[in-house]
Every structure is written in C-alpha cells, then in structure tokens.
Amino acid sequence: MNTPLTWPDVLELLSQRAQGVDITGQWPRENIDDLSRCGALRWSVPKQYGGTGMPPVQLHRRYERLASACLSTALILTQRDAALEFLICAANNPTCDQHCRKLLAQLAANQIFASIGIAQLTTSGQHQNGGVMAVPHADGWRISGIIPWSTGANHSHFLIAGAKTQSGNQLLFILNMNQPGVQVLAAANMAVLNSSNTAAVKLDGVVIRPEDILSGPCPNALAVRNEYRRFTLNTCVLPLGVAAGALRDARELVTTRSARCKAVIKELRRQHAELSRQVYTQGADKVEADSATEPAVLRAQCNNLCYRCTAASLELAKGRGLMMGHPAQRRMREAMFFFVWSSGASVIEETLACLAGPY
Secondary structure (H helix, E strand, C coil): CCCCCCHHHHHHHHHHHHHHHHHHCCCCHHHHHHHHHCCHHHCCCCHHHCCCCCCHHHHHHHHHHHHHHCHHHHHHHHHHHHHHHHHHHHCCCCCCHHHHHHHHHHHHCCCCCEEEECHHHCCCHHHCCCCCEEEEECCEEEEEEEEEEECCHHHCCEEEEEEEECCCCEEEEEEECCCCCEEECCCCCCCCCHHHCCEEEEEEEEEECHHHEEEEEECCHHHHHHHCCCCCCHHHHHHHHHHHHHHHHHHHHHHHCCHHHHHHHHHHHHHHHHHHHHHHHHHHHCCCCCCCCCHHHHHHHHHHHHHHHHHHHHHHHHHHHHCCCCHHHHHHHHHHHCCCCCCCHHHHHHHHHHHHCCC
8 A cells, every 4th residue: 555656647547537527526535545655645844854846837738637637636735735825924933833743744744634724804705694703712722613614624633724713814723523512513515525525614613722723813824825925826726737638639539520629629739838928927927017918817818718728628528528527527517617617706807707708
C-alpha cells in the first residue's frame, strides 16, 4: 500500500476510477491515499514543515491535470491545501505558531486531514440569518451557527473556519471536529461531486481557545492569507482542467466527423490555450492590469469555456453521452459546479454577460 507511485500513474488511476467515484458518491479514500503515495500531499507544504514547497504555477498546473482526471478528488485536495495556506500564514504568530507547525507536519505526512469552512464570511454570508457568531468567553470565544459548506467535513480532523463578532469584526480559527458542540449535518444530494462529502457544519457553543485563533478579531480575518498567497486565480484552474478533459474526449470523438466539426474543436482548443496562458500569467504575477483581465472576468471566461467544451463533447457523443457510464455527461454536470462555486456578485455578473454574448 505504501509503494511509491509516479504522478502520471496516479492520474491514470484516478481517470479510470472517476466514473465510479461519481456514480457511488463515496469518499475517494483510495484516490487520496494514491495522492499521498506520489507525494502530492506534501506539494503545498513548505520544506521547513516537511513538504516539498512546489512552485505555485507548477502546483496549479497539477491541480488542473487532477481536475481533468477526477474533479471530486481535485476539489478535495484544493480545499485541504487552502486550509494549509491559512496555517502557513499563522505559523509565525507567537500565539498559535507551535500548534500550526505541528499540524502542518502532520498534514504533510498524511497523518491527519483538514478542510475549510469559510463560506459564511464570503459568498454565502449574505444569505445567512445571523451566520456563525462569536462571543467572548472566559477561555477565549464561544462560537455558534452553521457553516453552510465544507468539503470533506466528516473526514477532517479540523477545519479552518470563520465567524463574526457582535461588533461586525471577524475571527478565523482552527476548529477541532471532535470537540463538544460540533455536528456535521447530512450532506445534500447534489447533481455532481457527492463524493466530496460537502456538508454543513452546526456549531453550538463551541469554545475556541486563544491558541486556535489564526486571525482577528478584525474587519477582514481572511486577509491574513494575502501574506503568503502565491497564486491569485485558484478558482480558474479547476474549470480549465474539466474543459481540457472534455476537449481530450472531443478530439477522439470528432475524428469521424466533418471538417467543420473538427474546425470547431480546434478553435475551442485554441481558446483554452489562450485563456490558460492568461490565467497562469496573471495568477502568478498577482497583477490586475485592466478590466479585460481582472479576476472576475477571467473566472467568468473559464466558467463559460468549460460549459462550452463539455457541451461540445456531449454533442459529439450523442445518445451514448447521456448515459451515466459515459464521461461526457459527467463533465457537463461538473461544469455546472463552477457556476455556483465561490461565486461572488462580480463573478455572477460577468458570467451572465459571457452567457448572453455581445449585447
């Protein structure tokens, strides 16, 4: 079981399992173990904490390849690595540095699993009645409310979570999933990615100690990640991966079609290459040059391209593509996910504009 695997080997294994993972909706533990065997769980951890500290562009290109093989597994890994980013940012905080460094070493060794639960502070916050609230307590803070979305919550030893104080400030903290007052609610039956076990988490008077506070109370506790964040367009990468997988399938399916059909797939591949170039250039440079390349626009363009590429693959597959055992329908359902994942008002606006076309 501990025999090392190469990255290409893992991609092939995950591709072979993707349909089964999608249909059963079961947590892909075998995939995660195989990621550990090829060293993937150490990529985003700095070397001083037992990781490999992979350069950001290389890391995100691997996220893209992973999404083209199995989006559920890619989502799980990126949410875990997002939790890692927050720990890394707080590793020099004298209040919680020892705790953060220990957790980072355990994550790198695949001894524990982690995820995030911060939607209540970002895209889902405006829809919550009260959200997740923090009040002062003799031992730190007492937290109550519902975290609306957390990937792999049932399988996590801890979450990086957020709450608001009565004054309107925010807290970012380490939430031990085994402590009293933490309840993972039943996962909703979604159209896709059920194997990610994304669920709400109910907190009922959970006590958070000072050594578990990563940031805050302050107006924007999530801003602590900006001190370390090395790639700013993370949410563009996974739709590029699903689009790439659909184009790979379409390239095979189009071989017996007309020259016009082949020209369309060639054009979609060109668009994918150009958009990919923009995402990786801007994401690494952290530059928002103008309205044509600002993050919301690029995110919307990636959503739209993914939708069009998966639709093209489904069209070429015809009736077979509608069957649950065919990758075309799975990728088309995966494209739906990007329209609802971490979509703030600006992303929704730009995405709708892309879908409408020139007007």
